[in-house]
Amino acid sequence: MMKIIRLNIGKPKISTYKSKEFLTGIGKESISEALLLKDQFVGDGVANPAFHGGPDRAVCFYPYEHYKQWEEEFNRTLSIPAFGENLTVSGMLEKDICIGDIFQIGETIVQITQGRVPCSTISKYNSLDSLLKRTVDTCYTGYFARVLKEGMIREDSSIKLIKPHPMQVSVYDTMNALFFVDHLQSMEKIIEVPELADAMRKSFVKKLNKLKV
Template structure:
């Protein structure tokens, strides 16, 4: 597990198809930054209803996916292309479980949910099908809450402190959310206490809808 890039950024106005949009997806690399319970210092989101908050203080994106997207769309992507705070290697969605706890530099974080991507990733990268493909592949990245605040360096070690015993990985969680109505899988995900509350509510609604059909 390794940090490829440590990134922060404030919301700004950009253009896509001659239309303005405001987003915090455009981030820049930094050498070190303080991570608080809410967010990295100097980082922010444009729409707090869908982004940010204590359960989504840190956004991760696996660097391995960049190669696939670059090949698939015959383009080059500048890191960070997905608005992630931490571009990482060795931490794919299938490797990381909801509730896993990692120490990164001085900070300690816990994985809370997969990312539900929005159209901003297509707009920012000027690749119309990128959102659709991100959802199809479940290469979404994921979020974490902060258990202990502290400074993270761009060369800080990533150390797994605790593997969650239920072993519900991010890929399975997002595949179930986007592509499956398997009641057993939904129930297993809901039972992970460390799952972000907003995400848990989405799965509860999904389960109720299934049982009403």
Template structure:
């Protein structure tokens, strides 16, 4: 069982980076309670729909364990939700969470569908130019979940694993192939066998395989 460190929502807004205006929904704010629907948390939003949002990316989760690593590496203080995540929680990192894992989150039921493809907004928002490249190198990206059962979630909710359909491909495994190993045919074929994998990632792997063949 994991602990929810921060429950956060927010819509697109602007912030300044190197004297330029950036529009993003990364700057989410903590809330005490909010309804989670199949389309996401009520009051939440995204700016770039190519990488965020949609029913298979209704919830963005980022492991609290990584915060200490990044703070030590970049000599900065990071406060959740520094990565634009809805849920910052404990116990379930990319290494020990598997594609298809089903969790209870407050009164809702959610399922892991894919890792996260990070973008430069993370670097800009946290004012660390190398943040994006380091997240890609480590595959400490966080992950997305879809909603199986809608329900209320509050800041004191637990994040509890209730079912694991497969234990061969972790979020980290799938993300590593997606970001760093797009020529690994055997790995992609294995990942594509996972029924619960998001359609977007299925399509990305299939396109990568076509380039290999």
């Protein structure tokens, strides 16, 4: 069953790792409700707009089920939202969610656009040096969505898949292809998904061009 576990928003703030300060939007706070607009939630923000935010990455999801694995693997509790996600959700693993899937969440309608490409901020914020590598290794990255209809989302809002994408290219397969696979046909199929975020399409085109040389 698809369900919101936490709804999280927050503006970028200064965090510290190994005595060095850095600006990050990952440190969000859980709230009961928020208004989702085309670019982001009201009251939310990103520190690095080159990799986060904007119409194709307005909402960040992270599956709640992964927290158990990380806590067992690292023998410590991770405070939600450890990955800076807006929506911590259950029943929505990367292998089950496809690029282009459309969901109704509360008053809003959103469409999945790409997997999240994690960066070192994940490790720094959680003080776990190997968390970034493990996130990439497992493709447990979470994913982004664009907003098709603005509106309110509440922590107890229901999630409903209203239009699965016919090409059935999962977030997991997309990220696995980006990180590890050099199979031309797999990447060409991903690029053909019209709803794929432009930034990720460019990453695949760049990888394909290198392979074809």
